[in-house]
Amino acid sequence: MKHKENGNTKQKIYETAKRLYIEHGYFNISNKRLSEESGINQGLITYYFKSKKNIALAVLTEDYYILSGYLKYFMTPEDDPLMYIVTFMNVTFQIRKHDPKARRFISDVMQEDLLEEFAFVNQKEEYLKLLKKNSSTSENPETQLKLVLATVYGTQRTIQRLINESMELSYDEYFRYMIEILLFALHLPDKSDMVDTLIHKSDQATKQLFKTHPHLLNESDYLYKK
Amino acid sequence: MKHKENGNTKQKIYETAKRLYIEHGYFNISNKRLSEESGINQGLITYYFKSKKNIALAVLTEDYYILSGYLKYFMTPEDDPLMYIVTFMNVTFQIRKHDPKARRFISDVMQEDLLEEFAFVNQKEEYLKLLKKNSSTSENPETQLKLVLATVYGTQRTIQRLINESMELSYDEYFRYMIEILLFALHLPDKSDMVDTLIHKSDQATKQLFKTHPHLLNESDYLYKK
Known part of the structure; x- marks a missing residue:
């Protein structure tokens, strides 16, 4: 169950980032904005992806x-x-x-x-x-x-x-x-x-x-x- | 006289930046640091060079x-x-x-x-x-x-x-x-x-x-x- 939740969190970060990066520009989207739009805190974004580059x-x-x-x-x-x-x-x-x-x-x-x-x-x-x-x-x-x-x-x-x-x-x-x-x-x-x-x-x-x-x-x- | 002072200011920014960029690394030297080391305020650095790139x-x-x-x-x-x-x-x-x-x-x-x-x-x-x-x-x-x-x-x-x-x-x-x-x-x-x-x-x-x-x-x- 924990594992599945983690997967969902990571997936949600990824899907939100993908849409925002393409719709609004990779350089225009900070992790702060990504956090606001996905409803997932910045610490977890860094935990799962380390850097924006890895999401891209x-x-x-x-x-x-x-x-x-x-x-x-x-x-x-x-x-x-x-x-x-x-x-x-x-x-x-x-x-x-x-x-x-x-x-x-x-x-x-x-x-x-x-x-x-x-x-x-x-x-x-x-x-x-x-x-x-x-x-x-x-x-x-x-x-x-x-x-x-x-x-x-x-x-x-x-x-x-x-x-x-x-x-x-x-x-x-x-x-x-x-x-x-x-x-x-x-x-x-x-x-x-x-x-x-x-x-x-x-x-x-x-x-x-x-x-x-x-x-x-x-x-x-x-x-x-x- | 005013002209000469301006020339000296610009030259001082440039000479200080050149030394700092090479000695300590271009990406490691902010305009704040350049201002401290040259004794010239950041506004003047921007006024004379617009950006770090132009100094480089x-x-x-x-x-x-x-x-x-x-x-x-x-x-x-x-x-x-x-x-x-x-x-x-x-x-x-x-x-x-x-x-x-x-x-x-x-x-x-x-x-x-x-x-x-x-x-x-x-x-x-x-x-x-x-x-x-x-x-x-x-x-x-x-x-x-x-x-x-x-x-x-x-x-x-x-x-x-x-x-x-x-x-x-x-x-x-x-x-x-x-x-x-x-x-x-x-x-x-x-x-x-x-x-x-x-x-x-x-x-x-x-x-x-x-x-x-x-x-x-x-x-x-x-x-x-x-």
Whole structure:
């Protein structure tokens, strides 16, 4: 019984935080506000999650599992880990483009360096497969993986910030550049026809996904309740 | 007379901040502490600099002009802007490697995204020359420059953080990777013999610089007084 109550408390903190972070902005929601809105005292929030970052990481993870649950009907990471990673990126870029609140949330958590932390845990297997196939260096795989993620997400974080500050770059250009930098970081040849193929095939899957499941274009329709 | 007093006040804030930020860490020094140490009230600090970031940017700029003043005896940005940019990076990597307080300061200001802001102003000419020579795209040069700096410094920022958190990567490996990513971002062919040449020649100039001016290896010997 105690255990169940604890679970409910933790869940309630999480669900409230998720909604508030996305609806009102991650940086605008203090633990004090979260405590007021959830009716759970601040000590328990710290007890269960230690820091806001851990709640945001849980949101990223849940989002990833929901989206990849749908995506798996179109492709699997086992068949082609590179296409899978690119398509997932394509999906999230479309959501960012379509849903301003999703864009704000992802921009905020990128400022906190959470995307690479998220990917290091949740996309580790796919990246390691790619590195194994393409790497010629003797560095240990964990260090290689960290370098790849530092490159992809360090750059993405900064570009997103500049776009938010009004740099003129379309989402198509941004997405293409992210693929180019991914290929660079993975030591894959950066041939423009390979980039074109990745864009074209991931576009097809992404369009199909949103055509079949249009509610995935808004986080408030699949990730939390307003 | 009034003007001179103002100049002295601003200068005193700046000199005190520079010493404190490097000696004790940028994130550890509040404006309150800066006010106590300089004997100048917090209102005036805000009046002259608006934010801590602007003081840190001024420190980066002064550091750059001191170092490039020495470097110009070995090479000029006009002759070979790429070699100049790489050699300046080499010099700062050596200082970072040698002087733990310099390393902490640069890590801190990278967290604040100040290096790309610094480079956008102070190395603009060199970068634009390189982009003009090598670019085939029709994007406007300012956007291209921002993308290059976002790539180089976004990645560098994240790698530096991971190194500080104990990722195993030698400064030589880190420096080589930074050159590779610079060539990628500038659309230059990433040939390993080109990377080797850039490392070799910039090493020679850097060694010569520190041999002739060993005091440049410690920021407390050329940038501020303890």
